[in-house]
Amino acid sequence: MARKTSLAVLVAAACLMPLSANAAGAKCVSGADESALMARVVQTELMVSALSCGETARYNAFVTAHQKVLMGAHTTLRGLFRRTHGGASATELNSFLTKLANDASSRSVQDIKSFCARTSLMYDALAGRDPKQFASFTTTQDFAHQHGFRSCTQSASLTPAMAPVPKAKPASIWAPASADASPVLAPR
Numbered sequence: 001m002a003r004k005t006s007l008a009v010l011v012a013a014a015c016l017m018p019l020s021a022n023a024a025g026a027k028c029v030s031g032a033d034e035s036a037l038m039a040r041v042v043q044t045e046l047m048v049s050a051l052s053c054g055e056t057a058r059y060n061a062f063v064t065a066h067q068k069v070l071m072g073a074h075t076t077l078r079g080l081f082r083r084t085h086g087g088a089s090a091t092e093l094n095s096f097l098t099k100l101a102n103d104a105s106s107r108s109v110q111d112i113k114s115f116c117a118r119t120s121l122m123y124d125a126l127a128g129r130d131p132k133q134f135a136s137f138t139t140t141q142d143f144a145h146q147h148g149f150r151s152c153t154q155s156a157s158l159t160p161a162m163a164p165v166p167k168a169k170p171a172s173i174w175a176p177a178s179a180d181a182s183p184v185l186a187p188r
Contacts, residue, residue, distance in 0.1 A: 028152035029080070036076035037147040038138040041100055042122075043070060045143065048104040049119035052112065058123045066131040096148070103146065 029037060050059030063070065081089040081096070108115040126137065138144045145151065 028150045030152035032076050033080045034149070034151055034153070035135045035138070036073040036080065037149055038141075038144040039070070039073040039135060040077060040097070041104075041144045041147050042134075042138045042141055044097070044100040045104045045107075045141075046119060046122065048101065048108055049116065049123075052105070052108045053116035053119060055116075055119065055123065058127075062123065062126060066126075066134055069131045069134050100147070107143065 085092040
């Protein structure tokens with residue numbers, strides 16, 4: 001009897017917990033919002049690479065070259081979180097950004113050698129490219145859809161984690177535009 005009561009209390013508590021960013025606000029994302037989310041995921045992957053793979057100089061060059069696009073994407077993200085979370089938007093956005101960094105860090109720890117090789121290819125593909133092509137580039141990165149929001153353009157029956165996303169091949173890692181700003185990292 002005590003177990004059933006405990007289970008009922010846990011279920012009731014779960015129902016009262018705050019919803020995730022996706023569930024609490026936007027039913028799905030598309031256009032500039034989706035592009036900004038994907039850009040932030042890719043930018044975060046590169047930031048973790050800077051710290052985990054010794055790519056600080058390359059990350060700083062990326063941020064410097066793409067600063068305007070990254071700031072535009074961050075502004076879009078702030079707007080998305082304001083629309084979906086109102087007065088709690090700043091807290092929710094910070095939690096979202098922290099989760100992205102933790103997810104990228106987890107990917108790096110699983111296989112650091114492959115992670116560093118993949119992000120090195122990303123830096124190579126982005127070097128010298130027009131920053132306006134960054135949003136298109138993000139769409140070629142299989143992990144970029146792992147932002148926690150459902151895409152309005154994906155099949156309604158698929159979530160981002162389940163959606164079939166082709167893996168980028170090293171020779172075709174480049175594709176053309178958008179993201180969010182992060183501070184330039186200081187060399188170690």
